[in-house]
Amino acid sequence: MFKKAERKRSYVKIALCGVSGSGKTYSALLMAQGLGEKIAMIDTENGSGELYSDLYDYDVAQIVPPFTTTNYINAIKEAEKAGYDVLIIDSLSHVWNGAGGLLEQQEQLARTKYKGNSWAAWKDITPMHDKLVQTILQSKMHVIVTMRSKQDYIQTEDKKIKKVGMAPVQREGLEYEFTIMFDIDREKHEATASKDRTRLFDNTVGAITPETGEAIRQWIDGGAEMSEPDPVVVPVAEPAAKSIEYVKFEDNKCFVQGNHGWQNVEELSVEALKVILSKPQFEKAHSCAQACLDAIEVATGAIE
Structure with a gap:
């Protein structure tokens, strides 16, 4: 192996x-x-x-x-x-x-x-x-x-x-x-x-x-060895205070707060969606993130 x-x-x-x-x-x-x-x-x-x-x-x-x-x-x-x-x-x-x-x-x-x-x-x-x-x-x-x-x-x-x-x-x-x-x-x-x-x-x-x-x-x-690719994840903010808002909904869209500001869940990569699902501060966005993952899986399967 x-x-x-x-x-x-x-x-x-x-x-x-x-x-x-x-x-x-x-x-x-x-x-x-x-x-x-x-x-x-x-x-x-x-x-x-x-x-x-x-x-x-x-x-x-x-x-x-x-x-x-x-x-x-x-x-x-x-x-x-x-x-x-x-x-x-x-x-x-x-x-x-x-x-x-x-x-x-x-x-x-x-x-x-x-x-x-x-x-x-x-x-x-x-x-x-x-x-x-x-x-x-x-x-x-x-x-x-x-x-x-x-x-x-x-x-x-x-x-x-x-x-x-x-x-x-x-x-x-x-x-x-x-x-x-x-x-x-x-x-x-x-x-x-x-x-x-x-x-x-x-x-x-x-x-x-x-x-x-x-x-x-x-x-x-020189044959320098490439390092493993960095994971493509949305930079997410760790909870520092209960007053911080991490999820909001506007115009029927779901947004999450990260280190680069508000990000539309619909536009995130598969890896970033998985990060959201793993973080408790994004609980209100879990259903949206999971739906996006399901949609991507269905679409990718259809293309293949």
């Missing part, structure tokens, strides 16, 4: 996050130069990915609305089939909240299929999202995705709203799936590694260059 552990080469999955104008596309191309020789880009930004064609040789495939998971998955598989070393997905945010993306599909399904029940509509959307994520993670290429950032807020114990930094425009928890996640500053275009399983970067990286990609490739070629 057990065997001696050995170092294996792997394909890294990297996320670059930042607001518009922070230089995500340019940084992705610079990093890709150091990672591999044959580079492809999935462009969802109206051809902006080709503006840097003088920088390096790379191929481009455009995705136009509707930004469905199927269109992304087909493009990823085509890139893998063509034998590219590095694939840049610019941007992954469109599949979440772009025209025809998952949020728009969820709203449409709620209206047309589930009689306005947005909660029930997630049982169709979650398997689509999970399939795209697994396609990225299992692809035999290095993958660099760009994601737009937005200001994130939380509600403190005294009911005040507090800024807590930037968050990617994507489904909650997706950032845990990547090998490295860089946040790029708009003013100086410098990056910080908010997550780094390679342990190559000490938080602040500076401007991303081809040397950044080369350092990652050397780590890969």
